[in-house]
Amino acid sequence: METVTLDDARRVIAAAEAKAEEIGQPMNVAVVDAGGNLVAHVRMDGAWLGSVDISINKAWTARAFDITTKELGENSQPGQDFYGINASNEGKVMIFAGGIPLTRDGQTVGGVGVSGGTGKQDHTVCEAGATAF
Amino acid sequence: METVTLDDARRVIAAAEAKAEEIGQPMNVAVVDAGGNLVAHVRMDGAWLGSVDISINKAWTARAFDITTKELGENSQPGQDFYGINASNEGKVMIFAGGIPLTRDGQTVGGVGVSGGTGKQDHTVCEAGATAF
Amino acid sequence: METVTLDDARRVIAAAEAKAEEIGQPMNVAVVDAGGNLVAHVRMDGAWLGSVDISINKAWTARAFDITTKELGENSQPGQDFYGINASNEGKVMIFAGGIPLTRDGQTVGGVGVSGGTGKQDHTVCEAGATAF
Amino acid sequence: METVTLDDARRVIAAAEAKAEEIGQPMNVAVVDAGGNLVAHVRMDGAWLGSVDISINKAWTARAFDITTKELGENSQPGQDFYGINASNEGKVMIFAGGIPLTRDGQTVGGVGVSGGTGKQDHTVCEAGATAF
Numbered sequence: 001m002e003t004v005t006l007d008d009a010r011r012v013i014a015a016a017e018a019k020a021e022e023i024g025q026p027m028n029v030a031v032v033d034a035g036g037n038l039v040a041h042v043r044m045d046g047a048w049l050g051s052v053d054i055s056i057n058k059a060w061t062a063r064a065f066d067i068t069t070k071e072l073g074e075n076s077q078p079g080q081d082f083y084g085i086n087a088s089n090e091g092k093v094m095i096f097a098g099g100i101p102l103t104r105d106g107q108t109v110g111g112v113g114v115s116g117g118t119g120k121q122d123h124t125v126c127e128a129g130a131t132a133f
Numbered sequence: 134m135e136t137v138t139l140d141d142a143r144r145v146i147a148a149a150e151a152k153a154e155e156i157g158q159p160m161n162v163a164v165v166d167a168g169g170n171l172v173a174h175v176r177m178d179g180a181w182l183g184s185v186d187i188s189i190n191k192a193w194t195a196r197a198f199d200i201t202t203k204e205l206g207e208n209s210q211p212g213q214d215f216y217g218i219n220a221s222n223e224g225k226v227m228i229f230a231g232g233i234p235l236t237r238d239g240q241t242v243g244g245v246g247v248s249g250g251t252g253k254q255d256h257t258v259c260e261a262g263a264t265a266f
Numbered sequence: 267m268e269t270v271t272l273d274d275a276r277r278v279i280a281a282a283e284a285k286a287e288e289i290g291q292p293m294n295v296a297v298v299d300a301g302g303n304l305v306a307h308v309r310m311d312g313a314w315l316g317s318v319d320i321s322i323n324k325a326w327t328a329r330a331f332d333i334t335t336k337e338l339g340e341n342s343q344p345g346q347d348f349y350g351i352n353a354s355n356e357g358k359v360m361i362f363a364g365g366i367p368l369t370r371d372g373q374t375v376g377g378v379g380v381s382g383g384t385g386k387q388d389h390t391v392c393e394a395g396a397t398a399f
Numbered sequence: 400m401e402t403v404t405l406d407d408a409r410r411v412i413a414a415a416e417a418k419a420e421e422i423g424q425p426m427n428v429a430v431v432d433a434g435g436n437l438v439a440h441v442r443m444d445g446a447w448l449g450s451v452d453i454s455i456n457k458a459w460t461a462r463a464f465d466i467t468t469k470e471l472g473e474n475s476q477p478g479q480d481f482y483g484i485n486a487s488n489e490g491k492v493m494i495f496a497g498g499i500p501l502t503r504d505g506q507t508v509g510g511v512g513v514s515g516g517t518g519k520q521d522h523t524v525c526e527a528g529a530t531a532f
Binding site (some may be wrong): 035045070 | 441
């Protein structure tokens with residue numbers, strides 16, 4: 001099974017941090033592997049305390065459902081197919097922007113999660129991380 | 134890092150209690166420090182039992198995301214940026230009025246949370262507490 | 267039903283704090299009412315963060331089983347009658363010294379819990395609080 | 400209040416990783432700040448999945464009680480002062496070796512936690528991390 005090494009995770013985190021600095025918004029960044037288990041996490045100085053958990057769970061969600069949390073969020077609004085999914089998995093499912101699957105040869109092998117700003121900021125920083133993978 | 138002492142917390146609680154008595158609504162009032170950890174809590178005689186937890190978690194939420202829970206609540210409605218955030222952090226994120234960050238020199242160093250009445254009452258009492266800080 | 271008012275709780279906490287200062291050990295002190303619900307809590311400056319939860323749960327345990335947590339602890343050692351009781355009630359049962367029932371006319375109407383030092387220190391400070399009730 | 404920056408955490412983690420490689424045992428390493436909140440975590444390739452949580456909670460425990468988890472573990476055996484403490488704080492209290500407070504000027508300002516080997520290995524790697532702080 002392809003997966004995410006600690007070196008991979010650090011490369012992803014470094015790219016995300018660089019983007020976070022560029023936009024001037026401190027972030028939490030987390031990376032999980034093919035099993036959805038945490039490989040690495042950083043909280044930049046000044047980033048929200050409540051986003052430690054959210055960044056880790058966005059990364060997990062992106063891997064667990066092979067989807068960005070932004071798209072899953074759209075599918076989880078009232079009346080949509082997955083409305084209520086955030087009550088599953090003991091509350092680990094995050095349904096707002098900032099989580100992206102890490103893929104290799106078209107297959108999901110991990111996830112990256114970012115939390116600390118607006119949905120748009122989180123997604124932008126997260127994309128910078130995912131691209132570095 | 135600046136934080137909140139027990140003396141600070143008592144001053145905040147006393148001001149909130151005075152306002153709660155003024156409007157005739159018994160309240161739970163809680164104060165957390167820079168790390169989001171509880172410094173002090175009181176439940177006024179006759180205040181809701183279920184609000185012990187809510188007041189503590191409102192204080193935590195205000196500190197954890199550097200925002201009033203009133204504003205976070207607006208951002209967490211269906212279709213908004215943070216819809217679903219209340220499922221994170223093991224259910225500790227409160228998304229209705231009554232939590233306000235405690236700030237010093239423009240920096241969040243703690244939080245105060247109030248619960249026991251309507252959203253408007255909770256926020257009013259909470260503001261009285263935050264102002265005393 | 268007799269119970270514990272916020273004024274009662276404050277008197278208990280003040281006595282416990284005075285004793286904690288006398289022995290030079292900052293403490294967390296919590297008081298619960300006849301229903302086992304938190305009435306008030308304080309964390310003295312410098313007291314352990316992990317003792318917020320423990321002080322509240324010692325107070326709850328003392329009320330919930332009408333017994334000091336010191337005595338319950340003796341009964342909960344391997345081979346004793348209540349061995350394993352600390353896994354019940356979602357982990358809220360504390361089985362070491364520092365929790366004492368608050369009684370009126372021979373009836374338990376609340377509890378006080380202290381955490382922040384050795385078992386002996388916690389129990390001493392807790393007794394000072396209970397006596398003030 | 401002094402605390403732990405991301406740069407501090409990375410220095411601690413790098414020293415722990417170097418020691419883990421030296422003894423040939425992949426580890427999880429986590430660092431928390433003065434409030435007990437996670438600053439950074441890494442899981443070295445091949446380290447136990449179940450140790451993600453344990454490393455984070457060892458770091459938290461060391462900060463929360465200003466003590467090594469090795470010493471707390473000795474005090475938490477049957478018949479000792481803190482027997483049963485691991486049921487508190489929703490199961491976050493780790494009572495075996497591998498967690499050490501991070502101190503500055505004699506004051507605890509954070510914690511480091513290591514998990515992935517024997518108690519002796521975890522403590523050795525953790526000490527290397529703490530010393531780098």
